[in-house]
Structures are given as structure tokens and as C-alpha cells.
Amino acid sequence: MFEDLGSVLRNLYSDNPQKQTGHTARISGPEASAPPSKTIIIAIVNQKGGCGKTTTCINLAAGLAKRGFKVLMIDLDPQSHASLGVNIDVHNLGVSIYDVLVKSTDLNSVIVPTYLNGLDLAPATSLLTGAQLEIADLLGREGLLRTSIWRMLNTHVRHYDYILMDSSPSLNLLTINGLTAAQSVLIPIQAHYFSLEGGRTKMSRDMLAQLKDYFKEKVLQSLIRMNITLAEASAHGKSIFDFDAASNGAKDYRQLTEEILLLTRPELAAAAAAATVTAPERESNSAVS
Ligand SMILES: Nc1ncnc2c1ncn2[C@@H]1O[C@H](COP(=O)(O)OP(=O)(O)OP(=O)(O)O)[C@@H](O)[C@H]1O
Numbered sequence: 001m002f003e004d005l006g007s008v009l010r011n012l013y014s015d016n017p018q019k020q021t022g023h024t025a026r027i028s029g030p031e032a033s034a035p036p037s038k039t040i041i042i043a044i045v046n047q048k049g050g051c052g053k054t055t056t057c058i059n060l061a062a063g064l065a066k067r068g069f070k071v072l073m074i075d076l077d078p079q080s081h082a083s084l085g086v087n088i089d090v091h092n093l094g095v096s097i098y099d100v101l102v103k104s105t106d107l108n109s110v111i112v113p114t115y116l117n118g119l120d121l122a123p124a125t126s127l128l129t130g131a132q133l134e135i136a137d138l139l140g141r142e143g144l145l146r147t148s149i150w151r152m153l154n155t156h157v158r159h160y161d162y163i164l165m166d167s168s169p170s171l172n173l174l175t176i177n178g179l180t181a182a183q184s185v186l187i188p189i190q191a192h193y194f195s196l197e198g199g200r201t202k203m204s205r206d207m208l209a210q211l212k213d214y215f216k217e218k219v220l221q222s223l224i225r226m227n228i229t230l231a232e233a234s235a236h237g238k239s240i241f242d243f244d245a246a247s248n249g250a251k252d253y254r255q256l257t258e259e260i261l262l263l264t265r266p267e268l269a270a271a272a273a274a275a276t277v278t279a280p281e282r283e284s285n286s287a288v289s
């Protein structure tokens with residue numbers, strides 16, 4: 001689903017004169033007042049835990065990087081799973097996304113390269129747990145990340161084609177910062193409640209049908225099958241493409257990457273269509289809307 005939820009939130013807050021005029025000096029300035037024109041900014045959210053947010057963030061980011069795009073992952077979860085999943089040692093970082101949100105540190109200076117060419121990371125550490133409390137009373141608190149991103153991009157300190165943000169399983173102030181910065185929201189949904197043998201496939205299909213009925217074309221075509229290799233890849237600090245390029249997980253995330261490319265860069269439609277692989281019958285799905 002490519003719902004323009006960021007603008008919904010932006011409108012919500014711009015209707016509030018207190019919040020609008022309350023932006024402090026640290027987040028004002030012309031370079032941070034207009035959205036960057038070329039970067040596609042996506043928040044990956046779901047209040048439900050363990051539904052594949054981080055796995056999707058890492059492997060979609062890696063898929064886009066492998067297609068030649070410059071990608072930044074922003075880890076907005078104090079669990080640091082996205083950072084750990086690309087092999088960043090979060091215990092030995094001088095600065096992290098915490099410093100951007102709480103201390104007005106430039107986003108540029110917390111970004112680290114990953115092992116994967118074209119993929120950078122703004123890492124999270126456990127310090128982020130306290131960030132919410134520390135920014136809770138700030139005016140404009142919901143737009144701190146957006147301003148940092150816009151400033152970095154509009155001053156051409158760094159260029160990115162895509163920015164993907166991983167979030168924790170809660171609609172907290174960190175997640176709201178991600179949503180406010182985003183143009184689009186991607187919601188991974190696990191399409192079964194219980195792993196009941198024999199009943200699982202039907203339940204997945206029924207749930208997917210209901211999702212499509214309700215959300216219609218916002219539900220993506222790509223389905224991610226249950227594949228333990230995805231968990232193994234993350235545990236080894238690698239994307240699925242680098243861990244096991246022939247696995248079902250790699251096939252599924254390759255397809256998701258192509259679908260997101262089609263939606264976000266229609267000019268690539270012709271090339272991507274030629275590369276589309278027909279998906280086999282799926283045993284179990286994660287519908288991503
Ligand atoms: N398609 C899949 N098949 C098998 N295991 C998967 C799949 N996708 C994710 N996993 C595993 O399931 C667990 C939860 O996935 P993940 O961490 O991506 O979810 P999350 O939504 O980010 O969780 P949280 O809400 O805690 O941040 C992880 O151990 C992950 O490796």
C-alpha cells in the first residue's frame with residue numbers, strides 16, 4: 001500500500017497553529033522547509049510485533065541497492081535489529097539516530113556505510129528508548145526527523161534515491177517521526193494467526209482475500225513465503241541476496257523490489273516488466289500492503 005500517510009500527518013499538524021509556529025530554531029531554516037524532489041522516503045510500520053518489518057526493511061533496501069540505487073536505511077527501533085541485520089556493531093558507535101533526534105546532530109554525521117555497496121545506515125542503539133521522553137515536550141517534536149532528512153538532502157550533503165525507515169511495534173513518537181518524514185507507508189502483514197497444520201494455507205488465503213477486499217489495489221502483489229533462510233541471513237548480518245541468492249526468500253524479496261520500483265519509478269516499468277518472474281503457488285504468505 002502506498003498511502004500518503006505522511007502528508008495526512010503533516011496536514012494534521014499544520015492545522016494546529018501552536019505546533020506550526022512552535023518550531024524551534026534548531027528545526028527551522030529554508031533548506032529544511034521544502035521536501036526533497038528526487039528521494040523516495042518510505043516508512044515501514046505495523047504496530048503488531050514480529051510481522052516482518054525489519055526483514056522487509058533490510059531486504060528491500062538491499063534489493064534496491066543491488067539494482068543500482070543509493071539507499072539509506074534509518075533504524076528507528078531501540079532494538080537495533082535493522083542495524084544488527086546489516087552487521088553494524090551498535091555497541092561501538094559514537095553517535096546514532098538518537099543524537100539526531102535529541103541533540104540536533106546532523107543526520108549526515110551519524111550515517112555509516114554497510115558492507116553492501118550502495119546501502120548506508122543511520123543506526124539505532126538502546127539509547128533510543130529514552131529519546132521519546134527527551135523530545136516529548138519539544139514543539140515540533142513529530143517533525144524532527146523530517147527536518148533532518150530534508151536538510152541533508154536539500155543541502156546536497158548526501159544524495160539518496162530511497163530512504164527506508166524501520167520502526168518498532170508501536171505508534172510511539174519515534175514511529176510518528178518516521179511517518180511524518182515519509183511520503184509512503186509500507187505495512188507488512190503476516191497472513192495467518194496460528195500455524196495450524198492443514199488449516200494454515202486456507203487461513204492465509206482467506207485473510208489475504210479479506211485484505212484485498214478491504215484495501216483493494218493498495219495490497220501489493222508480492223507475497224513473502226515463510227522461509228527460515230530469511231531469519232538465518234539476518235542472524236549472520238547479511239541480506240538474503242548475499243546469504244542465499246537462490247532461496248525462496250531471495251526470490252520473494254527480489255519480486256517485492258521490482259514491484260516497489262514499478263510503483264515508485266514508473267519510468268522503469270518497461271525494463272522491470274521484462275524482468276518480472278511469475279510467482280509459483282504460495283504455501284503461506286505475508287501480504288505487504
Ligand atoms: N518470511 C519469513 N519466514 C521465516 N521467518 C521470517 C520471515 N520474515 C521474518 N522472519 C523472522 O521472523 C522474526 C520476526 O521478523 P522481523 O524481525 O522482521 O519482524 P518485525 O516486525 O521487525 O518485529 P518487531 O516488531 O519486533 O520489530 C525474525 O526472527 C525474522 O528473522
Ligand SMILES: [Mg+2]
Nearest residue numbers: 053054077081
Ligand atoms: Mg523489527
